[in-house]
Amino acid sequence: GxxxxxxxxxxxxxxxxxxxxxxxxxxxxxxxxxxxxxxxxxxxxxxxxxxxxxxxxxxxxxxxxxxxxxxxxxxxxxxxxxxxxxxxxxxxxxxxxxxxxxxxxxxxxxxxxxxxxxxxxxxxxxxxxxxxxxxxxVELPNAGGFIIDDRETSEAHFWTDAPCMENCKDTVEITMRARVLDVTPDTGGDNAAAAEPEGAATVTEAAATETAAEPAPVEAAALDPDLVAAGEKTFKKCKACHQVGEGAKNKTGPMLNGIVGHAAGAVDGFKYSKPMQAAGEGGLVWTEDELAAFLAKPKAYMKGTKMSFAGLKKEDDIAAVIEYLKSFE
Amino acid sequence: AGPDPLITEVQDWARATGDGVDATPYGLPIEYEGDVIRRNVEWLTADTISSINFTPIHALDGTITPQGCAFERHHSGAIALKKEDYRLMINGLVDQPLVFSYADLERFPRQNHVYFCECAANSGMEWAGAQLNGAQFTHGMIHNMEYSGVSLRTLLEEAGLGAAGDLKDKWVYVEGADASSNGRSIPMEKALDDVLVAFKANGEALRKEHGYPVRLVVPGWEGNMWVKWLRRIEVMDGPVESREETSKYTDTLEDGTSRKWTWVMDAKSVVTSPSPQAPITHGAGPLVITGLAWSGRGAITGVDVSMDGGKSWQPARLAAPGQDKALTRFYLDTNWDGSEMLLQSRARDSSGYVQPTKAQLREVRGLNSIYHNNAIQTWWVKANGVAENVEVS
CATH class of the missing domain: 1.10.760.10 (Cytochrome c-like domain)
Incomplete structure (x- = not known):
């Protein structure tokens, strides 16, 4: 070139x-x-x-x-x-x-x-x-279902020299309100952003507090901070399905706050596989050893688990991720 | 009222000293602006890793979007890719397939341009009716930055387009380095026109969430084509018809057929203040009505504002003449009488296009298009200054 x-x-x-x-x-x-x-x-x-x-x-x-x-x-x-x-x-x-x-x-x-x-x-x-x-x-059913962008012809009437400025319509009625549906994210205050002005101020303040409160690992005395940090990196592999930390919720996998030392198959509101549920009812507790064995090869450890993850190959990664999980109560 | 103690009494900040210059080597906004942040709508997607958040346009002014609050959309999360590990490959129908390092890219002649980037799904939740209460949520899948980079044409010519033969029916396929391997096909005519391979935005390196170290900039066209963490450009005979150009970002019409290749973002505008997240708190009297307008077909030539739901319109003042494929800020400096308003804005662009109403759009496209909703937005501003997202007849 x-x-x-x-x-x-x-x-x-x-x-x-x-x-x-x-x-x-x-x-x-x-x-x-x-x-x-x-x-x-x-x-x-x-x-x-x-x-x-x-x-x-x-x-x-x-x-x-x-x-x-x-x-x-x-x-x-x-x-x-x-x-x-x-x-x-x-x-x-x-x-x-x-x-x-x-x-x-x-x-x-x-x-x-x-x-x-x-x-x-x-x-x-x-x-x-x-x-x-x-x-x-193999032809898919909707193979013929697409046309190439035709806006310049089918919407040619949107190009106009003289948009209406006065008396464009006789009456105007409100036909739908977002407030009725109310699906706007609750940013921490009361009901959505369209509260009274004072309320709106509360909402924004609450949102500010929310961002300031980054989910901070609760460090128990025995934790190795370097290992926790390494585990946080390894946990990226888990994040597609699992949440941990403040406000963690069940997603594709259960939320993991306090999982180390906790009974298996027992996070509220999560629908476990039958084998996992049975193991928990049978007394399985996620001690560090049990968790390490599970994370190394989930499907070999528990046949029928819903966890699709292939497993962590390195023992260091397993130790790190467990240390990281221990940092959340 | 008596004298203001903020004036009559010596305040702490007027007595003691403030932060030294070492306090914040790279600064963040002051804590009092902590609510001016990107926000997510949790119910929209299955997981935040493959999701989108929204620019707080209700709280910004001017036209340039600070990187730190410019909306993000990832398909497999924002990856951390070092400049040293960065490679850009050009292959396919080129004379010599090439690999560039980041340092190589910095040695090509550079350009600077301001462009808006809008997700095709911006306002997509509003097709069936007014849903979300805030300009951030209805119109916040947009940002506008000054990009520095190399024109894609320069890089393609460096690899040589002789092997491609007649360029008229050729395409480039562009792909990112992240796990989603997000790829899009772009017709050669656009690729050789104004597409940029960018590495700086607003003067500084791209943020991780915007594709650090290198992203594609496809002016005026839908955001998903602006591939982040750009790693490969392939010159091809035809489009790949990848997932993001067939199953997503295609617009289904009322009869069930769908438009594809709807790349250009039509002219659009929104009043950012007053709006549901930015109510009027000062009562009647002088009021600044302001908003943003943009068009993927060229420059904004004018914006009209209506206070009565579209019965009558008056031209707003453009803060500066409209720039090609970039955001334009408009103002209507008015004296509010304190009565209810049905506030709307309507953009016009250099191609002669006038932003349509939602009814006009639905007449052509039905309710199922999801993408490319550029309809006129209505805020119902009540006498107490509170605003709500509504639809009007």
Whole structure:
């Protein structure tokens, strides 16, 4: 180039990063996966957020269902009902999923997951096997459901030389009020921001206090601060599903305040797997040793746990994350 | 009232000394401004890691958004990527695929531009009706910064576009280094026009949450194309049709078909004060009505304000002439008689586009579009100065 800056990209480097897959299948690696295998892989890696049948958990995306809802109130947009290209699903699963452990799946696992998503949408039979060979043959129901941006024609009337300035309408009525619905985040004061002026002042002050009160680890005397700090970093791997600290709530996983030394399967309001619930009722307590064993290989430690995390490989990380968890009562 | 003790009595700050210059080597706003912060709407998303927060536009003035309160949207969280570990690859239909380091980027000729960045979902919760009580929540998925960086054209030309042949039908695919691997396809015409590879905003390094050390700036186009932690640019024959350009950020119309490639953000405006989070507290008399206007199709040429829900309009004063694809601040300096107002603003841009009402938008698009809601906003300001988000006939 003109500036002679940069260096040639090596073929191995391009191969490592250039993973995108186009609608015609360009970019797909060789491989295959069956619906049957997909059901297992999906249960292990995806079901924690997307549900066993791709029906979605909490606010996480539903991947199946919603056929023929696009022209109705609140359409349900899933891979089956909305996505135009199967390549998009393959590419996204391959590069961006599972959430918190991206790019950990083999091509065959991705084929299997995508095959299972198709099956969940009643688009293929239970003996279907998806591969790079038959990929282009699968057409999604909404493939023809998109038009290219036509605002300049369908909304041409929004371009106008002379917008109305006077007597633009006879009457004006309020037809809907946000106050009625009241879904504005409560910033700490009373009911939303539209209180009386004095109330509004209270709201803003309360919000200020809220930010000042960063969730600060409560340090018990015996804690090793360096280890707690290291554990805070390791805990990033857990944060996709677990909250800890002031105001922590159950999310995809239970909140973890006070978990060390606490009975298993016993956080209020969290829906545990049956095995976890049974273990807790059977007297399992999360001592540091038990927790360490669980975190090393969750699924080996407890068959049937909903925790999809593969486990922490390094003992140092396990020790650190437990120290970190101990800092929250 | 008697004499004001704040004047007649010597105050602590007038007697003792304040902080030394070492107190805050990098400063934060004074504690009394602690409520001017980004806020999240918890019910919107499953998890804050893949979520969005909102700029406190109700409390800001001027046009430049401070980085510390400029809205964030991540798909897999804000990552910490060192300059030393940063690599930018250009590959695909280029003469020589290249890898740039951060230091390489600093050696290309640099440009400075102010642009707004608006999420396609800004005001998206308002399609079906007035929902959220505050300009921060209805219109806060926007920020406006001065970017310093290198034009994408320069980098593409450095790799050489001869291999791409006829550029008319070519695309670039841009991708980030975070775990979401967020990627978008951009037509070559736009890529060669005004797209920037930026590393500074408002004079300082990008913040982590805005893509440190390098992000893409795609002026006037929806925010999700402004890929953060930019790591790869691939010249291609066609669009990738990635998740964020098919399943998301497409606009479903009443008959169930959906618009795609709706990249340009149409002209839009909002009164930021008074508004639900910024009520009138001083009673009747002089009142500054102010707000923001912007257009992805060019510069703002005018803003009209209505106090009666759109029956009549008067031109507001632009604080400065509208700039291309950047926020414009408007003021209406008025004398409030203390009676109720149905306050609206209406933007006009250099392409001749006039911001539509929600009814006009719904007439074309129905209720299910989610994205690209640029309708006129109404605040019902009551006699006591309290404002509420409403819809009017």
């Amino acid at each position: 003109e500036f002679g800056l940069g260096r040639p990209a090596l073929p191995e480097e391009i191969a490592a990063w250039d993973l995108d897959v186009s609608p015609d299948g360009t970019g797909l690696p060789a491989g295959e996966g069956s619906v049957e295998d997909g059901e297992m892989v999906f249960a292990e890696h995806c079901a924690i957020c997307h549900g066993d049948f791709a029906e979605g958990v909490d606010n996480w995306p539903k991947l199946a269902g919603g056929m023929d809802t696009l022209d109705r109130e609140d359409p349900l947009k899933t891979v089956g009902s909305y996505w135009p290209h199967l390549s998009t699903a393959w590419d996204y699963v391959n590069r961006s999923m599972p959430f918190g452990n991206a790019q950990s799946l083999s091509p065959d696992e991705v084929y299997a997951i995508v095959a299972y998503i198709l099956y969940s949408n009643d688009l293929v039979d239970d003996d279907f096997v998806l591969s790079n060979e038959n990929f282009a043959e």
